[in-house]
Amino acid sequence: MTHQTTAGEMTTIKRYPAEIIKFFQDNYPEYPQYSEQLLEFQQSLFDNAAPHTLLAIAHIGNQCSLEIACLEYVRRTYYPEQSIHMVLLGSGHLSLKLEAEFELLPPRLQQVLDDLNSIQWVDILGCQRLKFDDGKLLLDRYAHESTNDFIELCKLSATKIDGWQLSPDVNISEINAEFVQLMASSCQPYANIFLPNQTDKTLLQSRYLQFMTGNSINENSTSTHLQNADIESSIAIIGGGLASVNLALSLAERGKPIEFFCKDNSVAQGASGNKQGGLYPLLTPENDLLSQYFQQAFLFCRQRISSLHQQGFSIAHDFCGVVQSGHEERSTARLQKIVNGNDWPQQILQSISADKANEISGVSIDKDSLYYPLAGWVCPADFARAALNKASVLTEVNTHFNTQIVKLEQTPQGWILHSDNQSYGPYQKVINASGYGLTGFEQTRHLPASLFRGQVSHIPSNNELSKLKTVICAHGYLTPSHNQHHCLGASYIKGAENIHYSELEQQQNKQRMEESYPDREWVNSIDVSEQDARVGVRLVTRDHFPMLGLAPNFEAIQQLEAEQPFKRKQQVADYWQNMPLPVFNGLYILGALGSRGLCSGPLAAEALAAVLCNELPPVSPTLFEKVNPNRLWKRKLIKGRPLN
Ligand SMILES: Cc1cc2nc3c(=O)[nH]c(=O)nc-3n(C[C@H](O)[C@H](O)[C@H](O)COP(=O)(O)OP(=O)(O)OC[C@H]3O[C@@H](n4cnc5c(N)ncnc54)[C@H](O)[C@@H]3O)c2cc1C
Known part of the structure; x- marks a missing residue:
């Protein structure tokens, strides 16, 4: 041989x-x-x-x-x-x-x-x-x-x-x-x-x-998600947060050259810039596709972080476990439903007694709780830097920092990216992974996702708080000490795009802990008076799935809607069920990662990289439909509801 x-x-x-x-x-x-x-x-x-x-x-x-x-x-x-x-x-x-x-x-x-x-x-x-x-x-x-x-x-x-x-x-x-x-x-x-x-x-x-x-x-094959063509030319990524750097890494692992555009002077200046974030899966009582996606994504993310860390990239993290408990009747009942709804793998979720919750977390929780043993916290900013650095080791990553892309132009030669004073391209493939900037372009402004501002408070550690061994969450979350500080999060304010410090939200972060764990001594020791905090903006979808796939062409979909010939409900439903909705070829969306982007982002990026490179992705076609950026419009059309 x-x-x-x-x-x-x-x-x-x-x-x-x-x-x-x-x-x-x-x-x-x-x-x-x-x-x-x-x-x-x-x-x-x-x-x-x-x-x-x-x-x-x-x-x-x-x-x-x-x-x-x-x-x-x-x-x-x-x-x-x-x-x-x-x-x-x-x-x-x-x-x-x-x-x-x-x-x-x-x-x-x-x-x-x-x-x-x-x-x-x-x-x-x-x-x-x-x-x-x-x-x-x-x-x-x-x-x-x-x-x-x-x-x-x-x-x-x-x-x-x-x-x-x-x-x-x-x-x-x-x-x-x-x-x-x-x-x-x-x-x-x-x-x-x-x-x-x-x-x-x-x-x-x-x-x-x-x-x-x-x-x-x-x-x-009819799936537009799984279609692809030329894979040799450079791929342009607009972003700077976890979505974009994880995509860069996944493409770099496949040897693809990358042009990387970020409006800031370095990565992780947006939502991904926090000091600590909780990493644990979002589960549902039915273990539906959302819950399944999050478990797959959680395990993938965990391995990616460990692997980068083992290779010497500095990523502050601790897979110390997460203990979650209800903060009032409804949330307690919901958590109970999740635990009882499924035979969860022990590594994913365990139901623990109040005593066990105290023992595992190191502080008095005093409530029956949910325990995610493989979960923990990670510094998203470190993770983002490590992922892009590793990508640069593996492939040619041409970074354009301080470059805000303000316009995307589709030409017969490909996509041209315009900043205020320069044009780049053409590129056959452009990925818009710009966090809450996702909807900032003519082609993507209609995407159904909302902005939610969030403030994470940085609080000094002390004798009481330093006993905390796991991330705990109820109405808000608290991380174990890292550099003598804990992260206490996070406010959730719809629509607000400003990233100024808010004293009100700082106080509310503490109040949420007091409501979640009333009269505990360690809660009383939480000190938010340093006014130390970080504010970011999340882009959130109503169904909590990320958005991943070709950018839908809203105007062309509306045109189709106007021309749709049927009146009877079933005919309308059948028509839209089988109708591929128009897209902007070569323009992809990756984002709307919401409040759990640390968990959901890396696998979304990996799945998109696989599709871009004509590989079998780690996500089933049914799941791909769930993350398709056009899904909410498609659902409306199938139900015979108007898009506007
Ligand atoms: C307060 C807060 C707390 C959170 N806590 C957690 C947590 O505990 N656990 C968890 O899993 N998730 C958490 N999240 C969510 C998570 O941080 C986000 O889902 C994730 O970071 C989003 O990553 P992204 O890459 O999509 O967006 P971002 O990190 O916002 O990155 C977008 C990037 O795009 C760049 N950009 C934007 N527009 C343009 C443009 N036109 N041209 C060029 N560049 C552009 C920006 O500079 C930015 O760097 C939290 C979020 C917030 C705000």
């Missing part, structure tokens, strides 16, 4: 390292050829792929440790410029005990195992995405209940799978014809299937080949 290195020499890859082979022999004695066959399959994947591309491999089965470890070892050793996107359909259970058997592993293999051993899958619905080695290894795990999300994605996406891999625990008689058809229609013409059992392979392959000659279901 030969392999051409980037330097052009031919290398022979004969076998995995002895340590891996021994693991195969010990664990799969019934498949003596397993390691050779797997290596052959993996080699063929790399040989078939164009250089510097992302190889998409779908793995079916609960056992996947060895398969991922081997593939990643081969990639890092022989194809370091290649990237792998591995989709795990199954429990994704990783049990890599290789290091226990060998005292010294080859360093590259050890690195792979360290990465994989750090994985903490959580049984959430939908996709859990993890990234390693600067995004060159991308793992998407769909637990059993969520396989349909992946099927839906394959059906609508133009992106093809390069190979299917089944682990020894898979019973192929349980793979139905519909799924085999999906396997065949969603993959590249050269894609192969790998199974350790050769009899199974012959059986499955004959069924699979029948479908390979059939029509590809992908050709009927």
Whole structure:
């Protein structure tokens, strides 16, 4: 077996390292050829792929440790410029005990195992995405209940799978014809299937080949979200907060050159500039798509922060947990409904007694509470700086600070960005991720989102407050001490765009703590008199989903509305249900992150980057419809209500 290195020499890859082979022999004695066959399959994947591309491999089965470890070892050793996107359909259970058997592993293999051993899958619905080695290894795990999300994605996406891999625990008689058809229609013409059992392979392959000659279901793709074209030219991003820098990082991990426009002299001067923000998922009793999105986003964000931090980027944070309690009857009942509404994974949410809440938080909460054990706080400003710095290490990021974009002009050559005294472009792709500035352009001014001003108070730590070990939230939130100060937040004032200090809001921040935790000594010790605070403006949607996708063309939609021929309710509904609403090609929206942007922003950015680069995104098409910036208009039209 030969392999051409980037330097052009031919290398022979004969076998995995002895340590891996021994693991195969010990664990799969019934498949003596397993390691050779797997290596052959993996080699063929790399040989078939164009250089510097992302190889998409779908793995079916609960056992996947060895398969991922081997593939990643081969990639890092022989194809370091290649990237792998591995989709795990199954429990994704990783049990890599290789290091226990060998005292010294080859360093590259050890690195792979360290990465994989750090994985903490959580049984959430939908996709859990993890990234390693600067995004060159991308793992998407769909637990059993969520396989349909992946099927839906394959059906609508133009992106093809390069190979299917089944682990020894898979019973192929349980793979139905519909799924085999999906396997065949969603993959590249050269894609192969790998199974350790050769009899199974012959059986499955004959069924699979029948479908390979059939029509590809992908050709009927209609989703405007998942459409894409030219991906080589520079992508222009307007922003400076968490949305934009996370997009820059996700694109940089894919090697895309970026032009970055920010009206301030550095990043994180807007809503993302706080010293500490709570990072925890927004859950609902029904665990609906909003709640599912937030869990996926929470886990993604957490891994991104940890990974940047481990690489030496300074991000003040502490995943110390969040303790949430009600502050009056209604909110207490709501939290109770959330806890009881679902069998939440322990890592996401636990119901704890009043005593436990006191013990975990370190202060007297004295109420039954909700506990988010993996949650905590992070300094969003540090996070934003780290993400952009890392992006600049990975790709060419051309930053234009002190550059407020005031106008977007669509020309046949692409989009031109205008500041007061200069023009930039044309760009084939422009992403408007400008926080509450999102609606500041002619094309986006109608977007249905509202401004909410917020003031976070910075209060000095003291004997009482320094006991706080977790973020606590009720009506408002309080963070553990960082640099001898705590963040106490936050006011929520509709419409206000000014960012002046408000004494009233400073006092109200304290009052909210007093209402939430009445007569506690530690609350009395909260001192807001230093008048130290930071004000920002959030852009909020009514349904709390972020906005992500092509910018809708409101005027063109109105035109369609005027021409809509039907009167009967059902006909109107059917008409709009199937009608793709007009968009501004090449202009994308990323934002409206509301009050939980720390949590929701990074995954939204990652999903958009995946779409821009023609990859399978970590978000299902149904979820994409939920975040589509046109969704509220579409809903109105379907219900037969006027847009204005
Ligand atoms: C007071 C307060 C407390 C919060 N607390 C939390 C919390 O505890 N947990 C949590 O998860 N979330 C919290 N949030 C929400 C979170 O901070 C936001 O959702 C998130 O930071 C928004 O990021 P963004 O990138 O969309 O916007 P921003 O951070 O506002 O970034 C927008 C950027 O765009 C730039 N820009 C705007 N217009 C233009 C233009 N025309 N040309 C060039 N550049 C432009 C601005 O300079 C700015 O840097 C809080 C928000 C506020 C205001």
